[in-house]
Amino acid sequence: MITKRIIPCLDIRNGRVVKGMNFEGIKDVEDPTELARFYNKSGADELVFYDITASFEGRALFTDVLTKVASEIFIPLTVGGSVNSVEDFDRILKCGADKVSVNSGAIKNPSLIGEAAKRYGDQCVVLSMDVKRVDGRFTIFAKGGRENTGIDALEWAENGVKNGAGEIVVNSIDTDGVKGGFDIEMLEAVCDRVNVPVIASGGAGNMEHFLTLFNTLPKVDAGLAASIFHFKQVDIMELKEYLNDNGIPMRRI
């Protein structure tokens, strides 16, 4: 039986892990390779790295970190952040990533998903979207959640899949950092529109939130979180045992 996935997300700036609250107030946490090793041993089903570096030097540091992680950790790795071209896909995949996550890059260049899917396959292309309610409508935000694009999130998801996105990460800005639970309403709306794996992000504060997510929305494939794992508020191994005991199929290691 296929399992639900638990995915820790590591934001990397200048080769170090950071995590923002509501995308603001970033503070340094730990060394990315150490953290990746720890998560791998705890049973993380996949790792997501977001490169939030702006500088050329920072980019090079990120590439080193990724290569190092991919040389010793053999679970799926997804990389996002500043992915604007097929060349970015190439650079990231050559460092050992399996999937590349596109966010603002797909807004700036609407043909990016299609081009990348054609070259590397749908399974390589993840559409990550930052979504916020604006006047009751799910709306796509760009630039780390700072800019309202006015794009309808449900249409965006549907078109992304049509163009070749093989997975969708739904990050609810409304619930991100609040730790009050995943945005069930938003996730359900996306799940109803697409038939590719949907990864829930934003809002997890405790183990029950994951159970509620998978019980309420069987179509959601994975739960993603950052700070609650980094600060060990939730232990991945314990979380997976808890979910397994409550009837949610989990990978055992």
Next chain:
Amino acid sequence: MIAVVDYGVGNLFSLCASLKYLNIESVVTADKELLKKANGIILPGVGAFGDAASKLRESGLLEFLRDRAKSGKPFLGICLGMQLLFDKSYEYGEHDGLGLIKGEVCDLNLDTEGLKVPQIGWNSLTFKQKDDPLMKYVKEGSHVYYVHSFYAKNCDESIVAYSNYGVDVPGVVRNKNVYGTQFHPEKSGEVGLNMLRAFVEIAEGNG
């Protein structure tokens, strides 16, 4: 030494990194002398069956690899490389494979109603054959990582282990010295590394 066949299909970073991590000497090559010299051959692959089969044919490797495999060289196909071991695939048309294992590769979508295709994620293995040397270090029920839209069919006698995804998807297949895994051992954590280790032991035993 293990040879990983280089025919311009897919990303070999993780496979090579996992062999290196296991301290296994390996080379990525299309050179027939090196392939002949190797104790075992790994055929990787990601992408479409038709493209991959033509690339193998164009590089003159199709017949060569078939002969090596038939001569008893330990052989492991991974993902699309596993699908290429079969007689035929129906991915975008009809294409001939290496014909090393009886069976054909069909669209998962046609047999899994209501499930998402591709199958992406971790699925558990049920053993159909006990005590296969490739599974020496793997416990039944272990999870492995799949990413695929097509799967092998009508190959009952070659199934070593399978995973259920609406239908029983052959996960590990074998015909004598020729093995295939539909999932990615190089992405399946310890379980996958242990299978690669077992394959190399098989290769060295026969080498």
